[in-house]
Amino acid sequence: MAKAEIHNSIRKLRFEHDEMTQQQLAERVGCSRQTIVLLEQGRYAPSLALALRVAKTFDQTVDEIFQLRE
Amino acid sequence: MEATSNWLVPVLGGVLALGAIAVYSAYCVWVRRARLTAEQRREVAATPMPKLQKRALWSLLLGLITLGVISAILTTYGAAEYWDNDDLRLTVVAIFLAGMVTHVGLLAAMVSPLWSEESELDERDRQVLAQAPAVQTGLVLVTLAVWNISLIKRFHDQGAVPMVYLYLIFGTVVLVSLIGHSAGIVVGYWMGSRFGES
Numbered sequence: 031m032a033k034a035e036i037h038n039s040i041r042k043l044r045f046e047h048d049e050m051t052q053q054q055l056a057e058r059v060g061c062s063r064q065t066i067v068l069l070e071q072g073r074y075a076p077s078l079a080l081a082l083r084v085a086k087t088f089d090q091t092v093d094e095i096f097q098l099r100e
Numbered sequence: 101m102e103a104t105s106n107w108l109v110p111v112l113g114g115v116l117a118l119g120a121i122a123v124y125s126a127y128c129v130w131v132r133r134a135r136l137t138a139e140q141r142r143e144v145a146a147t148p149m150p151k152l153q154k155r156a157l158w159s160l161l162l163g164l165i166t167l168g169v170i171s172a173i174l175t176t177y178g179a180a181e182y183w184d185n186d187d188l189r190l191t192v193v194a195i196f197l198a199g200m201v202t203h204v205g206l207l208a209a210m211v212s213p214l215w216s217e218e219s220e221l222d223e224r225d226r227q228v229l230a231q232a233p234a235v236q237t238g239l240v241l242v243t244l245a246v247w248n249i250s251l252i253k254r255f256h257d258q259g260a261v262p263m264v265y266l267y268l269i270f271g272t273v274v275l276v277s278l279i280g281h282s283a284g285i286v287v288g289y290w291m292g293s294r295f296g297e298s
Contacts, residue, residue, distance in 0.1 A: 052147075060222060061222035061223065061224065062147075062150040062222050062224065062225070063147045063148065064144060064147045064148075064149075064150055064224070064292075065222055065223070065224045067143055067144055067147050068144065068224070068292065068296050071136070071140050071143070071296065072296075073136060073140065073295075073296020074224065074292075074296055076223070077223050079223075080223055
């Protein structure tokens, strides 16, 4: 089965939310800044819990932020 | 001599098979997985290391120093002197215990739910931790194979291995296991910085 890529709009959303830094987002969702960097690059597939926490931080739904591209 | 050959063939075969599997796995990862671009790697490198990665690096360094010091002492004085000389044996045991305590202080205390109720690890740290035993197990198996082959070759004619080697095998396996755990974590973060995790 071909590997799916998960793209997201976290970087754009951070800037729309008072230019929130990666560190601030990391602290809000409870992960390291390195995880946020890989997440923004689309190189790390988050757990459902982390995806939900990110969505809650930006007041959006998970599928508004994360898109599956096959 | 024939008895030695009977043992050596499967042991050497096993070591070679393990080595081949490790090399093939590394090749598959290197060739098939998409790598981070140079810009993405720079961005990852610019972020501070997670606490677990830092501690694993220190633990790996101190583990290697401990193993190196103990190996140097045993190579200089020999296994027989270690067995007969109480002071030497106590010194080696003290270095060994210091290495163990350091590992517990640096890594085990951080990852064990026994000591840290409010975990400092995020989900990616836990992913790296879950994969670390692959490196740890491989190193322990290679250590046992090296001991097996070298003891068979060394003591084949006597038909028995001196008891001191049981202590040495145990000590080496424990140390290599701790080093392997730290090395597995370091390798996991390195893989993340080259390939990401998705």
